[in-house]
Amino acid sequence: MACTQIPDLPLDLFGRDQVQKWIEQHVPLCGSIELDLRCNLRCLHCYRDGEWPSGIMDTDELKRVLDQVAEAGTIWMLFTGGEIFLRRDFFEIYEHARSLGLIVTLFTNATMVTETIADRLSEQVPYSIEVSLYGYSRETYEKVTGIEGSRDTCYRGVERLLERGLPVSLKTIVMRTNQHEVEDMARYAQSHGVPFKYSTMINPNFDGSLTPCNVRLNPEEAVAVDFALESRLEEYREYFELRKDMTSSRVFSCGAGSRTFHIDPYGNMKMCILLRDPEYSLRSMSFQQIWNEMFPPVYTQMRSDDHQCNSCNFFSLCDKCAAWSQMEKGDVAARVEYTCEAGHRRAAKLGFYDGPLDQSTRGLEPTNEVLLPIVNSGGCCS
Ligand code: SF4
Numbered sequence: 001m002a003c004t005q006i007p008d009l010p011l012d013l014f015g016r017d018q019v020q021k022w023i024e025q026h027v028p029l030c031g032s033i034e035l036d037l038r039c040n041l042r043c044l045h046c047y048r049d050g051e052w053p054s055g056i057m058d059t060d061e062l063k064r065v066l067d068q069v070a071e072a073g074t075i076w077m078l079f080t081g082g083e084i085f086l087r088r089d090f091f092e093i094y095e096h097a098r099s100l101g102l103i104v105t106l107f108t109n110a111t112m113v114t115e116t117i118a119d120r121l122s123e124q125v126p127y128s129i130e131v132s133l134y135g136y137s138r139e140t141y142e143k144v145t146g147i148e149g150s151r152d153t154c155y156r157g158v159e160r161l162l163e164r165g166l167p168v169s170l171k172t173i174v175m176r177t178n179q180h181e182v183e184d185m186a187r188y189a190q191s192h193g194v195p196f197k198y199s200t201m202i203n204p205n206f207d208g209s210l211t212p213c214n215v216r217l218n219p220e221e222a223v224a225v226d227f228a229l230e231s232r233l234e235e236y237r238e239y240f241e242l243r244k245d246m247t248s249s250r251v252f253s254c255g256a257g258s259r260t261f262h263i264d265p266y267g268n269m270k271m272c273i274l275l276r277d278p279e280y281s282l283r284s285m286s287f288q289q290i291w292n293e294m295f296p297p298v299y300t301q302m303r304s305d306d307h308q309c310n311s312c313n314f315f316s317l318c319d320k321c322a323a324w325s326q327m328e329k330g331d332v333a334a335r336v337e338y339t340c341e342a343g344h345r346r347a348a349k350l351g352f353y354d355g356p357l358d359q360s361t362r363g364l365e366p367t368n369e370v371l372l373p374i375v376n377s378g379g380c381c382s
């Protein structure tokens with residue numbers, strides 16, 4: 001499915017043709033910025049857990065960076081962290097971004113959303129506020145976050161946003177610790193009439209440690225969760241129907257560096273939030289220089305001719321992600337057995353694959369052609 005690190009682009013706001021033109025013109029349409037790495041939670045699955053060195057951008061430096069971003073033609077900007085509301089100057093930065101015409105989405109855990117913060121957001125409503133839930137019950141939520149009392153402050157924060165009619169959407173990362181409460185979270189979202197989405201994508205930590213993977217589901221479990229809701233099965237089916245004849249030899253087939261970028265709190269610019277390197281400092285280079293000169297040689301990389309993924313039709317089902325490959329295998333082009341197995345299992349569930357499923361213990365025999373649907377009843381892919 002689509003990358004969970006990039007908010008869905010609301011193409012209809014501008015018209016698909018216009019957006020397509022901007023993509024062809026290599027406009028940096030969509031960016032994300034980590035305002036701070038500090039967080040008030042200590043989640044089991046966090047890929048940013050660890051030391052938070054000093055030296056983050058101050059208010060003025062951040063504003064100057066946003067000036068460059070807007071000047072380069074960026075339309076959608078995501079503010080994320082860490083926890084964004086830990087920054088005392090959050091509203092100064094947010095309001096500056098809005099004054100530049102940027103359409104801003106906020107990622108937050110909502111635990112710091114006070115009445116004052118909710119009121120202030122109502123004065124200048126963001127495009128979207130995506131709140132991460134880590135469980136439904138207090139016990140589960142706090143087992144994930146490690147902070148007593150955080151479940152109630154989160155849900156209270158969500159309700160403050162909802163009371164003001166703000167554009168909230170809820171999401172969760174499904175892991176061993178909270179998988180039994182996904183339906184509860186979905187029902188909670190439904191009862192408030194707001195969208196809910198979930199992902200099973202858990203990567204190693206940025207520092208290379210595999211600790212976050214201790215709580216991730218194995219590929220079989222992850223795919224079972226993916227397809228637990230009938231609506232998700234249909235989404236996957238529609239998504240794959242459009243892509244089932246496609247193959248790609250590109251290392252970055254996701255838009256990282258060609259239409260999206262990321263800036264960390266120290267002013268380092270990268271092609272996406274999960275990609276550790278390359279990174280280039282906005283303290284010594286301009287945004288345009290990095291975007292126009294440094295990124296293109298990276299995002300146009302192709303895999304070697306004999307790479308297993310080149311001829312595989314399931315790349316749209318396997319969460320194929322160069323950053324994930326870099327974090328888990330140290331090589332942006334590497335095949336990750338975990339995601340590969342998940343991709344094949346999804347294809348099997350949709351009726352497009354009937355070969356061996358365990359991709360980690362056997363050599364991969366890429367399928368060069370999509371199998372005819374195994375199950376034809378119920379309108380499956382027919
Ligand atoms: S490299 Fe991975 S995380 Fe980064 S934008 Fe692409 S798919 Fe998303």
Ligand code: SF4
Binds near residue numbers: 314336366
């Ligand atoms: S399913 Fe496996 S072989 Fe196919 S693109 Fe994904 S990682 Fe590569």
